[in-house]
Amino acid sequence: MSLQEALTTGERAVALKDAGVRAPLSAALDDAAARLDKEHSVDIRFSVPVFGHRYYVSVLADRERRRPTRRLVERAVHPLWTVGNLFFMMAMTGSATVLAMLGVLVVSAIVRF
Numbered sequence: 001m002s003l004q005e006a007l008t009t010g011e012r013a014v015a016l017k018d019a020g021v022r023a024p025l026s027a028a029l030d031d032a033a034a035r036l037d038k039e040h041s042v043d044i045r046f047s048v049p050v051f052g053h054r055y056y057v058s059v060l061a062d063r064e065r066r067r068p069t070r071r072l073v074e075r076a077v078h079p080l081w082t083v084g085n086l087f088f089m090m091a092m093t094g095s096a097t098v099l100a101m102l103g104v105l106v107v108s109a110i111v112r113f
Helices: 003-035 068-077 083-112
Strands: 042-050 053-061
Touching: none
Parallel strands: none
Antiparallel strands: 042 053
16 A cells, blocks of 8 residues: 555545534534523532642532433543543542541530530
């Protein structure tokens, strides 16, 4: 295969990949634009200072209204199982455990008095 044929084949593959991604992405953008004026049932947003930097936290919850194509695109672009998400889940689980243990200690100390 010559260099020109390889380039043509590669360009065709990129064009096909582009077309395969463009349609679901377009549908996802249409869904997002339609949702701009609607609010979530739960919408909590705040920032937290950590070691001289500010990090934001947002918790949004509502009934699932996205189309399946948009969910697939978003799952591919934003995978759930990443190193950062794993550390965040571990920190939240650890914090909840510590708070529960402190609660048990406080309640047991109050009951004994």
